[in-house]
Amino acid sequence: MSPSTPRLLPGQHPRLPVPQPRSTDRLAIVSLVFSILGLLAFGIPALIGIITGHISRSRIRKQPGRLVGSGLALTGVILGYAALVFWALVLGCLALISTIQRASENIAKQSATLRHEDLVQKTQENARARHAFKTRLLRKEREDVPADPPAPATGMKLVSYPGPLGDMAAYVSTDPADGKKHPAIIWLIGGFSNSISADVLPKGDDPENDQSASAFREAGLLMLYPSLRGGNQNPGFKEGLLGEVDDVLAALAWLKQQPYIDPARIYLGGHSTGGTLALLVAGSTTDLRAVISFGPAHSTAAYGQDVLPFDVENEAEAIPRAPILCLDAINAPTFVIEGVKGNIESLRRMRRSHSSRFIQYFEIPAADHFQVLRPLSELLAKSLLQDTGPTPNIVINHAMLKAAMEAPEK
Structure with a gap:
């Protein structure tokens, strides 16, 4: 036992340290x-x-x-x-x-x-x-028939606009005199005359061949029908949709200056050769709100030598007149429409040749080159009137076109 260890008496136990809490x-x-x-x-x-x-x-x-x-x-x-x-x-x-x-x-x-x-x-x-490009015309054609004044009931008047070759005749909607600026559409008539006539303004009697585009006026859009070089008594000769592009651009510039026209909402439309010319114009300007092309040709030369004043076999002449080659320059919403019984192959060739976020192509079943005009113009006119925002917002799809074609004639 260690000396330091305390001795325990009998019965005593060692004292353990008390644990701290x-x-x-x-x-x-x-x-x-x-x-x-x-x-x-x-x-x-x-x-x-x-x-x-x-x-x-x-x-x-x-x-x-x-x-x-x-x-x-x-x-x-x-x-x-x-x-x-x-x-x-x-x-x-x-x-x-x-x-x-x-x-x-x-x-x-x-x-x-x-x-x-x-x-x-x-x-x-x-x-x-x-x-x-200096075109060489095989035939120098022009017409010497003045544009006749339109009937007052059409709401149109005969005017002259300054074209690149001189003053050109045109029909334009009269001023509504309401102090407002209105949307307008320039309409390019089909055919090869380059002339305008008051006969095309009233609504056509045949709903399956109404080339008047009156549906746009009836909906409330103002309109301009320009004549082109060599047409009516205008200066120059018909060029087969070459210099005519500049004529339409001049008409656009003139229309923008009219005090009752909204310069930010000018549309362009046309049928047949007018639709072809509309695409050529659309590829040459950034000033159009939207473009409607009914039944265009992919190339003007495709119409044939019988109706064209230039050599259709000359590639140099055909290139500047071919919409298929200017599609990549189109920057406005563009609607190309044709019936499958019409000039549908041109539409398909253009669609195959170039994909663009601006261009939509619509094939209309069971319709020809003319049957699409009245019902779809009525639909498009309503869409253009609703396009009132700061940027174009025109919604057109196949279902809408199908419904318009199937709607009963009013």
Whole structure:
């Protein structure tokens, strides 16, 4: 027995040390709770969890017999750092995504700007190429029949517009005198005369061959029917849809200057050769709101030598007169429409040759070159009137066209 060991009397037991009371450090619990919250709430509470966790562990080390909870504090510290790392990654990813989105938007804007600039350049190139080309006409044809004044009931009047070769005759809607600016459509009549006649203005008697385009006027649109070079008593000779493009552009410029016309809502439409010319014009300007082309040819030369004044076998003559070669310059919503019993192969050739976000092609079943005109003009006229926003918003689809074709004649 060690001298320092106290001697116990009979019946006595050794006195054991009294254990000190132990408790879990509250800061350890605070650390764990705030670190968990940090995982759920953008990491901000995790900072409190980390700080309190370190303080708790320090306190526990200094009072090992009285405080416990080092494991809780350590878990809080680990979770706190994990929360900070997690939310740093999340915020970093969000920032990266936002940066990518902004960059994509900027690229899209730049692409749109470049696309518009490209289109403007293409239209300018078309105009320059057309002006630089000197056509050689096999026949110099013109008509010496004046345009007769339209009946007052049509709401039209006979005017002259300044064309590139001189004054040209045209029919234009009279001023409604209501102080408002109105949308208008330039309509290009089919055929090869380049002339206008008041006979084409009233609504046609035959609903399956109504070439008057009166549906647009009846719906409330104002209209301009221009004559072209060599037609009526106009200067120049018929060129087979070459210089005629500049005539229509001059008519467009004149119409934009009329005080009762909304220059931002001028449309262009035409049927047959007028539809072909409409596409050629659309590829030469950026000033049209939308274009409607009924039954165009993919190339003017396809009409044949019998009706054209230039050599249709001469490729140099055919190229500037071929809509299929200028589709990539069209920058206005354009609707190309033809019945499957009409000039449908030209429509299909153009559709195969070039895909454009601006051009839509519609084949109308069981209809010919003329049957599509009245019912679909009525539908299109309503769509143009509803197109009132800052940018074109004309919704046309096959179901709408089918319903219009099947609707009973009014």
